Amino acid sequence: MTHDSTAVQLASSSSNATASGGWWRDAVIYQVYVRSFADSDGDGIGDLRGVRSHLPHLARLGVDAVWLTPFYVSPQADGGYDVADYRAVDPLFGDLSDADELVRAAHALGLRVIVDVVPNHTSEQHPWFRAALAGEPGARERYHFRPGRGPDGAEPPNDWESIFGGPAWTRVPDGAWYLHLFAPEQPDLDWDHPEVAAEFASVLRFWLDLGIDGFRIDVAHGMVKAPGLPDIGRGAQATLIGTEPLPFFDQDGVHEIHRSWRRLLDSYGGARIGVAEAWAPTSERLALYVRSDELHQAFNFRFLNCPWDPAAMRTVIDESLAATTAVGAPTTWVLSNHDVVRHVTRYGGGARGLARARAAALLMLALPGSAYLYQGEELGLPEVADLPDRVRQDPAFRRGRRQPWDTDGPAGSGPRPEGPAEPEGQDGLRDGCRVPLPWDGAEPPYGFGPAGSWLPQPAGWGGLSVAAQTGDPHSTLELYRAALELRRAMPGLGAPEAGTGAGADASAEAPYGPYACGMRWQTAPEGVLLFTRPGFACTLNSRPDPVELPAPGRPVLSSAPVETDGRTVRLPPDSCTWWSL
Numbered sequence: 001m002t003h004d005s006t007a008v009q010l011a012s013s014s015s016n017a018t019a020s021g022g023w024w025r026d027a028v029i030y031q032v033y034v035r036s037f038a039d040s041d042g043d044g045i046g047d048l049r050g051v052r053s054h055l056p057h058l059a060r061l062g063v064d065a066v067w068l069t070p071f072y073v074s075p076q077a078d079g080g081y082d083v084a085d086y087r088a089v090d091p092l093f094g095d096l097s098d099a100d101e102l103v104r105a106a107h108a109l110g111l112r113v114i115v116d117v118v119p120n121h122t123s124e125q126h127p128w129f130r131a132a133l134a135g136e137p138g139a140r141e142r143y144h145f146r147p148g149r150g151p152d153g154a155e156p157p158n159d160w161e162s163i164f165g166g167p168a169w170t171r172v173p174d175g176a177w178y179l180h181l182f183a184p185e186q187p188d189l190d191w192d193h194p195e196v197a198a199e200f201a202s203v204l205r206f207w208l209d210l211g212i213d214g215f216r217i218d219v220a221h222g223m224v225k226a227p228g229l230p231d232i233g234r235g236a237q238a239t240l241i242g243t244e245p246l247p248f249f250d251q252d253g254v255h256e257i258h259r260s261w262r263r264l265l266d267s268y269g270g271a272r273i274g275v276a277e278a279w280a281p282t283s284e285r286l287a288l289y290v291r292s293d294e295l296h297q298a299f300n301f302r303f304l305n306c307p308w309d310p311a312a313m314r315t316v317i318d319e320s321l322a323a324t325t326a327v328g329a330p331t332t333w334v335l336s337n338h339d340v341v342r343h344v345t346r347y348g349g350g351a352r353g354l355a356r357a358r359a360a361a362l363l364m365l366a367l368p369g370s371a372y373l374y375q376g377e378e379l380g381l382p383e384v385a386d387l388p389d390r391v392r393q394d395p396a397f398r399r400g401r402r403q404p405w406d407t408d409g410p411a412g413s414g415p416r417p418e419g420p421a422e423p424e425g426q427d428g429l430r431d432g433c434r435v436p437l438p439w440d441g442a443e444p445p446y447g448f449g450p451a452g453s454w455l456p457q458p459a460g461w462g463g464l465s466v467a468a469q470t471g472d473p474h475s476t477l478e479l480y481r482a483a484l485e486l487r488r489a490m491p492g493l494g495a496p497e498a499g500t501g502a503g504a505d506a507s508a509e510a511p512y513g514p515y516a517c518g519m520r521w522q523t524a525p526e527g528v529l530l531f532t533r534p535g536f537a538c539t540l541n542s543r544p545d546p547v548e549l550p551a552p553g554r555p556v557l558s559s560a561p562v563e564t565d566g567r568t569v570r571l572p573p574d575s576c577t578w579w580s581l
Contacts, residue, residue, distance in 0.1 A: 039449025
């Protein structure tokens with residue numbers, strides 16, 4: 001069978017977790033990268049009206065909420081994550097009335113709206129930073145300005161490196177240095193200054209009053225730095241993020257900020273939420289962000305980074321569930337986002353990569369907790385790996401690799417030296433996952449907008465468009481639609497608490513049981529994962545060849561055709577199947 005033969009007549013209109021303490025606990029949240037979703041005015045850049053016009057696609061897909069990447073006033077040095085005005089919409093994307101109408105339209109379709117907030121840094125064009133450069137008394141105290149080291153203060157204050165490559169410090173004309181963990185156009189705020197906390201509380205209230213349902217907190221682990229800004233003592237620091245303690249990330253002081261934000265969110269009706277983009281060295285450290293008095297969710301990047309290996313997957317699943325269960329929070333699962341190579345390509349690309357991506361999606365959606373989808377993954381889009389250098393806009397690309405057309409480096413750094421550069425920080429290739437979506441038609445821009453697109457779309461994407469896949473029972477889009485419908489319908493899926501009580505004991509094989517979600521690992525052949533939840537089973541065959549085993553139940557959805565006589569089943573290679581028990 002394939003997913004097209006599944007008779008899904010069980011769907012309900014509400015999330016399984018609604019009755020158990022919060023809509024977010026099992027929500028499927030769809031990330032919209034606004035620049036690349038849909039263009040309404042023909043300038044080649046996606047905008048809020050474009051998003052609003054395609055909200056019915058998301059409602060039909062079956063997601064619960066939409067997360068919008070930044071649409072605030074910004075010089076766009078880092079795709080809008082350099083904010084100059086947190087309370088205004090950049091003209092590229094529309095105006096404040098467009099934001100208001102989008103929220104109202106989403107709510108009318110039963111979709112909640114989450115927006116990005118960027119509290120670790122501002123744009124260099126933010127009024128505060130402009131005042132700091134102008135020498136306004138006290139203005140520099142809102143940022144991390146420090147004198148340099150060495151003769152005449154010509155060396156940076158410490159050895160910290162930018163995530164985008166190069167030093168994390170830039171010198172201004174009067175000789176002082178300012179900290180920027182990302183691009184020089186993104187100076188880091190000093191959260192020890194009381195005006196910073198007051199300003200962001202005001203920003204949150206502004207958008208909550210507009211009706212948004214929550215915030216995805218960019219660099220939620222970075223707002224507090226270790227006292228004294230100590231040296232790290234080694235290079236390639238970007239490779240250490242999420243693996244080792246660092247003095248600029250995951251400091252204990254961030255938790256008091258998140259507690260204050262939780263109190264603010266709880267003061268509004270309608271269950272508004274905070275979601276942490278946080279990197280931590282262990283699952284236990286990450287779970288601290290979702291304690292009962294802090295944020296509601298934190299992204300599980302360990303699952304995203306997990307290779308196509310069943311033992312590694314099981315370890316990450318077990319450790320993630322154990323850590324969040326210990327603090328009474330749901331786990332989140334994510335496979336792709338706007339900062340990483342799309343998982344079709346990460347899993348090998350081509351037919352094999354797509355097969356594994358489809359299987360991984362079903363595995364993710366079967367796990368207890370909340371899932372995040374990145375725009376285009378429901379279409380099976382691969383990474384666009386052959387973008388010409390001249391069209392790339394990722395700031396890490398030029399910062400980490402000198403290009404022949406670049407004569408100057410980041411602001412204030414002077415001319416670049418000649419010769420090849422060693423890659424530093426991030427690889428600078430994030431543009432490949434941000435190529436605008438194909439909606440319909442056989443040629444670019446595939447219905448993205450009235451004209452072209454800010455990044456070129458590949459030839460051949462017409463067959464991957466929403467229009468081309470709609471109604472095709474073998475398509476990835478219809479697989480996602482069927483999975484999300486079943487996820488709402490089957491009592492044992494979605495809600496982290498499903499199956500609490502009888503039958504929820506962990507199997508002897510599970511090192512972290514029992515799980516309140518009722519999930520139990522079962523014995524399976526090598527290369528196969530098999531777990532059950534109340535009334536449900538999931539099998540993942542990660543091997544490149546078919547595997548035969550006793551049928552766990554009645555197959556209801558599969559990422560590839562399965563053969564079963566009711567007693568045994570032949571699982572296809574690189575596939576995932578859902579079973580009703």
